[in-house]
Amino acid sequence: MLSQEDNRRLNEIEEHLALTDPAFVARMRASKGRRPGIGALIGIAVMWAAVPIIGVAGGLVPALIAGVAFVAGTVLVLRRPFRRARTA
Structure with a gap:
């Protein structure tokens, strides 16, 4: 299980990725x-x-x-x- 700090950092990374490469995020969500x-x-x-x-x-x-x-x-x-x- 991730610590609160790790969860916060992971959320920041996910948000940044969604802003910078939305096509990649859409592909990853579709293949899940x-x-x-x-x-x-x-x-x-x-x-x-x-x-x-x-x-x-x-x-x-x-x-x-x-x-x-x-x-x-x-x-x-x-x-x-x-x-x-x-x-x-």
């Missing part, structure tokens, strides 16, 4: 949060690992249903913007 989080990536990997298990345990039809559901879930997860991890 686009990287997938580790939790989402692990969830997708677990879903895809479950499809063959469901296929062996339940047969072809349940595996196809699970596969379609997992494809839809993967598309939904990867389409939304991801939050960045907060640093303390």
